[in-house]
Amino acid sequence: MSMPMDTARKVADAVLYEGYLLYPYRASAPKNRVRWQFGVLVPPEFTATAEPSASVTECLLERSANALVRLRLRFLHVKERRVERAVRAGGFRPVHRLECGDIVHLTFDEATEREVDTVLPMPHLLGTERTVVVRVPGDRAEEPIRTASGDTRGRVVTEHQPLRAVLRVMAERLPGPYGLLKLRIRLENVTGPVRPDVPREQALRHSLVAAHLLIGVTSGAFLSLTDPPEWARAATDCCRNQNTWPVLVGAPGHRDVVLSSPIILYDHPDIAPESPGDLFDSTEIDEMLHLRTITLTEGEKAEARATDPRAAEIIRRAGDLPPELVERLHGAIRHLGEPATPPAPTPWWDxxxxxxxxxxxxxxxxxxxxxxxxxxxxxxxxxxxxxxxxxxxxxxxxxxxxxxxxxxxxxxxxxxxxxxxxxxxxxxxxxxxxxxxxxxxxxxxxxxxxxxxxxxxxxxxxxxxxxxxxxxxxx
The missing domain is CATH 2.30.30 (SH3 type barrels.)
Incomplete structure (x- = not known):
């Protein structure tokens, strides 16, 4: 993909893992028992919760009638991780926890990043809906758990369920002298069949989690829907976005990439350069999460490491972070100088x-x-x-x-x-x-x-x- 799309990837990664696993990063923590609250598109037959099966992104472009539209669909694919104990009669029995020597194995679902790229010419989208079918096959893997003597104590089974999604893309010219185009993208989870009353934990394995779109154009520019120019305000009011929030991304002033995010952001969001790594909560304070992580007991840290490989990385990074990087987390001054505009005069009614x-x-x-x-x-x-x-x-x-x-x-x-x-x-x-x-x-x-x-x-x-x-x- 283009360089602006790659530049926007840092922010998109933060969106992808927002809420993936929360402090104290342990499977037993109550806040980690209900997972993946953002950008979940469930199968259409699943009705046990009010979560949607589709999202709609509508955004405006100018001078883009001959552009190439680059779409990058990104989401997490839930991977079931099941720990099973070997039984004497043969076979295996699912368990929540299994210890083998100093290693603890926990039953706890993980997730795999998925990306799908497509390029569509704008002239082919004007007045015509184009359909892009996304298929992700399922898979299954087994890893034995053996003692130091080589005996099989159990196994870890990981499994992805197959997914199927559809992108429906079209564009239309808006009336008026400005030559605006409205781009509409509907993302649907069409995986099925899934019973409507299955537990949510099972439905998530057939869902698109933290689903979002990066949308780029090779010519022309997007208009901000958050702070549109006055002449385009009526057109932006006509855009209807469902379960998503499109914002401009990339360097300030650039308008060739939009992030359609499941969480509310401002235009041109960025990751603080002081942040040493992902903590799965980009709206939180890194310093606070770091300090609280290093205060976990050794038993809590061991459980966090067993919960998820990404949680294990957080525990390792918190323990190894040098003092000069810890000091950077305390705060930073971004700008110094006089106010950009003089103070407003005293209002007449004062x-x-x-x-x-x-x-x-x-x-x-x-x-x-x-x-x-x-x-x-x-x-x-x-x-x-x-x-x-x-x-x-x-x-x-x-x-x-x-x-x-x-x-x-x-x-x-x-x-x-x-x-x-x-x-x-x-x-x-x-x-x-x-x-x-x-x-x-x-x-x-x-x-x-x-x-x-x-x-x-x-x-x-x-x-x-x-x-x-x-x-x-x-x-």
Whole structure:
């Protein structure tokens, strides 16, 4: 295949083995008793679980009408590994565990990588569905387990069940001035017959596990479905992907290869260069998994080695990793420097955006009294309010927390109720009640109206004074 496809292989390998075997890498661990949760395509007759038998990938290309489409189907083929003990009467009996000297043998399924490559000319796909049949034959092998004296203690039987899958590929031109093509690939597991109620462990041996596609073109380019250009957004919204997630792979800026992955990724994913090897959990932290692996007891490590050859490699690597490589796992700085873009300006609705306003120090005159933060008022909600809840606030005293102005120049008072047990909490969260100046009356610390002489009394032409509440009081 092409170089970009080979470059994308590291990421594809991480997808292939995502969740293959989880820490603590032992067959007895509960998390390893239900295996292969990602990208499983079961036989169509198997209905005991809700797992699908097919996936659909749809992606967009531009300037690719004469391209060659390179498809690489990759998946794991489950290999049954069964340990059998030799019996005196002759023959063998399946067992979960068999020890022979210092070696432990466990019954635990493994998996074999499978790859199928095909190349299809784009002109042959336009308006026509092409079918690619994938056949993987079954096989069986036996390995004797012998003692140091040469006696047969048992055997290990490994077996692959035959698989059959189909790729259905077609392309169509999309209407519009951009000359876009939509490529559609349906991957189906057509292995059968399999009883619908067989245990899942058996159905997995007839399944495509961690199935994914690498799709490349020799000319033109794919469009990102994760972050498409604005002019192509309507076309990307029409793509329907089932049980898969197509992303651009390879070096950033390259758009000639797509990975159709069973797990959600971002465009141009990469493996951290500090990672010393696969831990079967690429979304985890290598340092944490490494440190926890080296803390396993010798008995646990022995079981992990017997569980799977790949688990044995993890145990070996964790024990042999030199200090300088362990230190690299602690973290890395990828970029240094100034931010690529200047900080965004303060939004217009933020009070600090207008230097002419200061909610903490501004004031407003109500009935001749200057009202600012910290003043106390009595609430008299106006008739223009339509909220029936306001009737419960009428006559209650409150403290002014801020004097605010809206974009139209209107003034409002933010207040908290004096008898509200949650006033301190509301104050700390900035959650207030809001009233116009004509909906409050100034009061003093005792809750009494503040008396202010009106203009008539000051001129000597009035007999009485009015309170801030508008009621006539004795002079």
């Amino acid at each position: 009070p600090s955006a207008d230097v002419a306003t200061s909610p903490d120090t501004d004031s407003v005159t109500v009935a001749g009294v200057e009202i600012a933060k910290g003043c106390r008022v009595r609430l008299v909600p106006g008739s223009r309010r339509a909220d029936a809840h306001d009737m419960f606030l009428a006559g209650r005293s409150a403290q002014v927390e801020a004097v605010l102005r809206d974009v139209d120049g209107g003034t409002y008072l933010a207040v908290t109720l004096d008898d509200d047990l949650g006033a301190d909490l509301h104050r700390s969260h900035g959650r207030f009640l809001y009233f116009a100046p004509d909906e409050v009356r100034p009061i003093d610390a005792e809750g009494l109206p503040i008396e202010i002489e009106d203009e008539g009394r000051a001129a000597g032409g009035a007999e009485g004074a009015r309170t801030a509440g508008g009621e006539e009081a004795e002079a």
